[in-house]
Amino acid sequence: MAEINFTKLLVHLVVLVDVVLLHVAYATYFERKVIGHMQMRMGPTRVGPMGLLQPIADGIKLFFKEDIIPAAADRPLFYAAPIICLVAMLSCLAVLPFDPNHVLADLNIGLIFIFAMSSLASYGVVLAGWASNSKYSFLGGMRSMSQVISYEIAMGLSLVGVMMMTGSLNLGQIVAAQAASPFGIYAIPQFIGFFVFVVSMLAETNRVPFDLPEAETELVAGYCTEYSGIRFSLFFMAEYIGMIVMASIGTICFLGGWNGPFTVPYVPFFWFLLKIYAIMFFFFWVRATLPRYRYDQLMDLGWKFLIPLALANILLTGLMKTVLE
Amino acid sequence: MIVKHKKKRNLLETIFLVEILKGMGLTLRRMFSKPVTCQYPTEKRQPSLGFRGKHALVRNPHTQGSKCVACLRCVTICPSQCISIRFHQDEENGPRLLDSYEIEALRCIYCGYCAEVCPVNAILLTESYEYSSYDRQSIFFDQEKLLANWDEFMDQGNHNPHTYVNPFWRPRGCDIKGLAAPRRKAVPEEWTREGQIVGRKHKAAASPAPPEQGAKQ
Amino acid sequence: MAALEQRSMEIPIPAQEKELFALKMGPQHPATHGVLRLDLFLDGETIAICKPDVGYLHRGFEKIAENKSYAQFLPITDRLDYIGAMANNVGYCHAVETLLNIEVPERANYIRTIVAEMSRISGHLLWLATHALDIGAMTVFLYCFREREILLDLFEELCGARLTTSYTRLGGVRQDVSALFMDNLTKFTDDFPTKIADYETLIDTNRIWLKRTQNIGVISGKQAVQLGFTGPTLRGSGVDYDVRKHRPYCVYDRLDFQVPLGRKGDIYDRYLCRMEEFRQSVAIIKQCLEQLPPGPIVNDDAPDLIMPITPQRKVAADSIGSSGIIQLMEDRNIYMEGDVYVSTEAPKGELGFYFVSDGEGRPYRMHIRSPSFIHIGGIPAICEGEMVADVIACIGSLDVVLGECDR
Numbered sequence: 001m002a003e004i005n006f007t008k009l010l011v012h013l014v015v016l017v018d019v020v021l022l023h024v025a026y027a028t029y030f031e032r033k034v035i036g037h038m039q040m041r042m043g044p045t046r047v048g049p050m051g052l053l054q055p056i057a058d059g060i061k062l063f064f065k066e067d068i069i070p071a072a073a074d075r076p077l078f079y080a081a082p083i084i085c086l087v088a089m090l091s092c093l094a095v096l097p098f099d100p101n102h103v104l105a106d107l108n109i110g111l112i113f114i115f116a117m118s119s120l121a122s123y124g125v126v127l128a129g130w131a132s133n134s135k136y137s138f139l140g141g142m143r144s145m146s147q148v149i150s151y152e153i154a155m156g157l158s159l160v161g162v163m164m165m166t167g168s169l170n171l172g173q174i175v176a177a178q179a180a181s182p183f184g185i186y187a188i189p190q191f192i193g194f195f196v197f198v199v200s201m202l203a204e205t206n207r208v209p210f211d212l213p214e215a216e217t218e219l220v221a222g223y224c225t226e227y228s229g230i231r232f233s234l235f236f237m238a239e240y241i242g243m244i245v246m247a248s249i250g251t252i253c254f255l256g257g258w259n260g261p262f263t264v265p266y267v268p269f270f271w272f273l274l275k276i277y278a279i280m281f282f283f284f285w286v287r288a289t290l291p292r293y294r295y296d297q298l299m300d301l302g303w304k305f306l307i308p309l310a311l312a313n314i315l316l317t318g319l320m321k322t323v324l325e
Numbered sequence: 326m327i328v329k330h331k332k333k334r335n336l337l338e339t340i341f342l343v344e345i346l347k348g349m350g351l352t353l354r355r356m357f358s359k360p361v362t363c364q365y366p367t368e369k370r371q372p373s374l375g376f377r378g379k380h381a382l383v384r385n386p387h388t389q390g391s392k393c394v395a396c397l398r399c400v401t402i403c404p405s406q407c408i409s410i411r412f413h414q415d416e417e418n419g420p421r422l423l424d425s426y427e428i429e430a431l432r433c434i435y436c437g438y439c440a441e442v443c444p445v446n447a448i449l450l451t452e453s454y455e456y457s458s459y460d461r462q463s464i465f466f467d468q469e470k471l472l473a474n475w476d477e478f479m480d481q482g483n484h485n486p487h488t489y490v491n492p493f494w495r496p497r498g499c500d501i502k503g504l505a506a507p508r509r510k511a512v513p514e515e516w517t518r519e520g521q522i523v524g525r526k527h528k529a530a531a532s533p534a535p536p537e538q539g540a541k542q
Numbered sequence: 543m544a545a546l547e548q549r550s551m552e553i554p555i556p557a558q559e560k561e562l563f564a565l566k567m568g569p570q571h572p573a574t575h576g577v578l579r580l581d582l583f584l585d586g587e588t589i590a591i592c593k594p595d596v597g598y599l600h601r602g603f604e605k606i607a608e609n610k611s612y613a614q615f616l617p618i619t620d621r622l623d624y625i626g627a628m629a630n631n632v633g634y635c636h637a638v639e640t641l642l643n644i645e646v647p648e649r650a651n652y653i654r655t656i657v658a659e660m661s662r663i664s665g666h667l668l669w670l671a672t673h674a675l676d677i678g679a680m681t682v683f684l685y686c687f688r689e690r691e692i693l694l695d696l697f698e699e700l701c702g703a704r705l706t707t708s709y710t711r712l713g714g715v716r717q718d719v720s721a722l723f724m725d726n727l728t729k730f731t732d733d734f735p736t737k738i739a740d741y742e743t744l745i746d747t748n749r750i751w752l753k754r755t756q757n758i759g760v761i762s763g764k765q766a767v768q769l770g771f772t773g774p775t776l777r778g779s780g781v782d783y784d785v786r787k788h789r790p791y792c793v794y795d796r797l798d799f800q801v802p803l804g805r806k807g808d809i810y811d812r813y814l815c816r817m818e819e820f821r822q823s824v825a826i827i828k829q830c831l832e833q834l835p836p837g838p839i840v841n842d843d844a845p846d847l848i849m850p851i852t853p854q855r856k857v858a859a860d861s862i863g864s865s866g867i868i869q870l871m872e873d874r875n876i877y878m879e880g881d882v883y884v885s886t887e888a889p890k891g892e893l894g895f896y897f898v899s900d901g902e903g904r905p906y907r908m909h910i911r912s913p914s915f916i917h918i919g920g921i922p923a924i925c926e927g928e929m930v931a932d933v934i935a936c937i938g939s940l941d942v943v944l945g946e947c948d949r
Binding site for chain 2: 034036037038039040041042045285286288289290
């Protein structure tokens with residue numbers, strides 16, 4: 001085993017987390033601007049030029065807000081829940097290859113690791129719902145748990161096609177195999193898998209039209225109803241990191257990762273970032289357009305439609321693979 | 326009339342998410358159209374004539390005081406009873422002299438009845454709408470404040486205090502003979518009965534066109 | 543004392559309900575349209591029992607009316623259904639005029655029809671906005687407000703206020719329409735149908751919208767009549783009842799318009815009815831604009847704004863002169879005894895005013911039949927058996943305004 005250079009690792013870690021958190025902050029700005037303009041508004045314009053300092057101001061505000069804890073809350077769990085969420089989501093970042101040379105932990109089970117971690121994050125949500133000792137939070141937590149369980153399956157199955165085509169779970173190798181494939185991206189041969197992935201990606205990150213755990217017009221704010229200040233912002237960060245992670249998986253598994261039509265000198269991760277931004281834009285675009293599913297309809301869609309579709313995709317991929325070989 | 330249901334989407338439309346893509350196309354198109362936002366504190370909205378905003382007492386150009394004759398009509402009509410007037414009479418049956426005129430603007434519901442019933446056009450609701458405050462005292466208007474509001478309104482709106490008319494003093498489409506003498510101020514042509522806007526049907530009847538039509542018939 | 547204890551505020555829970563999950567929704571909840579509170583008893587996420595609780599916005603308007611003259615109460619009707627204040631003004635004045643036998647000039651009637659339909663459009667726009675937002679379609683909300691803004695600007699041009707209009711007067715309206723108002727309104731009626739297409743593109747055929755609205759919150763025509771529903775909520779169930787057609791007021795009998803009816807009485811039918819009413823209202827406004835006759839806007843014989851509450855006592859300052867609009871009728875007996883119930887078609891449904899007068903310048907007793915109150919009474923019938931998310935959609939489809947419900 002090679003000797004690990006701790007200083008280098010630490011620097012790498014700090015840079016990665018900082019960059020991602022900055023992305024999270026500006027993802028909120030991006031979201032507000034995009035949805036604002038789609039609704040013929042302007043989005044944030046006040047803080048800084050074109051409102052560019054708005055995320056910073058929001059962060060400062062959330063940090064200094066009063067941290068209210070309900071009297072009947074289960075305090076240890078209440079404290080732990082947002083941290084579980086955030087840590088689980090942040091640890092997903094470790095296995096993401098942003099370009100051929102930059103990956104914190106080049107795991108052979110990268111994809112499985114990400115699934116495991118994003119499922120772990122739902123523990124935080126469930127615990128938050130339970131520990132708040134509030135009925136809205138409780139319902140939100142329950143909804144989140146069942147939603148994650150059902151859509152985790154659909155999503156996992158949708159990626160099985162990719163695994164079959166690559167023969168690996170290592171994210172770097174998936175990208176490399178993709179570059180060698182005839183279309184360059186798996187989204188074309190695996191279009192069914194890609195569709196199922198996109199839908200379950202929206203569900204997995206609790207975004208519209210599947211934002212039931214925090215459906216504001218039904219459950220006030222779902223599992224984070226009772227949270228305020230910095231604890232609320234931890235949940236918020238976890239959600240946005242989740243979006244970035246899902247966007248990255250989509251990029252890596254279906255859109256060809258860091259490869260693009262041509263190489264951009266000095267910026268090896270240019271195409272990777274561009275694809276992530278495109279997927280994030282898609283998240284916001286969908287949010288501006290669609291209404292919300294009902295809870296049982298969501299389950300219907302997951303179990304009766306997406307999972308069979310993903311299974312069919314696996315079958316089809318297997319058949320194609322056998323025929324072609 | 327039974328409302329029409331849209332026809333059910335067919336298999337192809339279901340598979341290709343046609344209606345969802347149409348919706349997304351619309352939001353994308355709207356993203357590039359001009360926002361309708363009015364950036365309020367930097368870009369102020371011009372209220373229309375006769376907007377019911379901050380109260381003011383008209384300053385009499387001759388006496389520099391208010392025009393109020395303490396008839397108490399505004400006090401009587403005010404639905405929220407936010408106006409209070411104190412007056413005295415020097416001699417019996419002499420003119421009433423105004424001691425104080427107070428409007429508790431926080432209670433006011435801005436119906437404009439006070440301006441409408443005033444026989445001498447002494448009070449009005451100006452078009453100014455920016456007068457929020459951190460304390461109640463500064464939104465309690467006494468006579469000086471109300472007169473100052475009038476001066477401010479005249480300055481800011483570039484109005485001439487001699488010719489200004491408020492639609493509440495002389496509503497559009499109202500006959501002059503129904504008004505008390507001090508209220509008969511000159512108004513734009515379209516405020517009178519003669520300048521009334523009518524529908525196309527009646528416009529055709531009133532204009533010289535009908536004789537031609539008659540000739541044709 | 544014992545009687546007081548029995549009437550405690552707590553709603554008693556029957557024994558069998560104790561196993562259920564009790565969820566108190568509101569009065570501070572983002573989707574209860576104001577201060578409606580629902581006591582929900584859930585079995586899983588299904589509503590087993592639903593108990594609406596109203597009164598958080600009670601301001602005692604009916605009692606206030608007993609102490610104000612008829613004209614003085616008019617600004618207060620703005621605050622009933624604060625989304626369609628014009629329709630309330632028209633309804634109130636129409637009722638008082640019926641009580642006091644006051645004629646309304648032709649032109650004023652046309653203007654009243656125009657503003658009532660404008661307020662119907664603006665009320666329905668707000669309904670669509672919040673209903674769509676409740677179901678999660680956020681963008682429709684802002685597109686609707688874009689158009690509502692134009693209407694509110696028109697109201698401001700007409701009467702100086704955007705929401706609390708206080709526009710009508712006994713025997714007419716306060717102010718004539720201006721050229722600017724007519725131009726802008728004509729432009730609006732021309733543009734608006736294309737704007738409706740915007741909303742429809744987003745939700746009309748959207749599969750998520752259909753799933754959330756079709757066959758949910760179904761109420762049969764018979765049941766709707768039994769519950770006392772009116773307006774689009776009733777017509778969504780296929781019952782042809784519209785005050786504008788059945789007891790025409792203003793100039794509705796002279797206009798050509800149709801009353802949209804639903805078939806099943808689910809949320810989607812109510813939605814379609816209201817969407818069709820947008821188009822019908824635009825058609826009505828267009829006809830009125832075309833036919834608007836010249837003439838006075840207030841009846842010269844109508845009572846003064848300052849109408850002494852008791853016939854004997856005259857206002858102190860008669861000698862100075864009468865008010866702007868109308869001369870004080872000293873000889874004419876406008877003080878009627880008797881009672882009258884007059885209803886008009888407000889955006890939410892049948893808005894009725896019941897007056898009992900003992901011959902004074904104020905009602906002895908007034909009752910407001912507010913559609914929202916009656917529709918809230920129907921929430922249990924609609925919601926029970928549906929899911930939590932559907933409660934929100936159902937309330938949205940009933941289009942309740944708590945200011946009118948609690949009054």
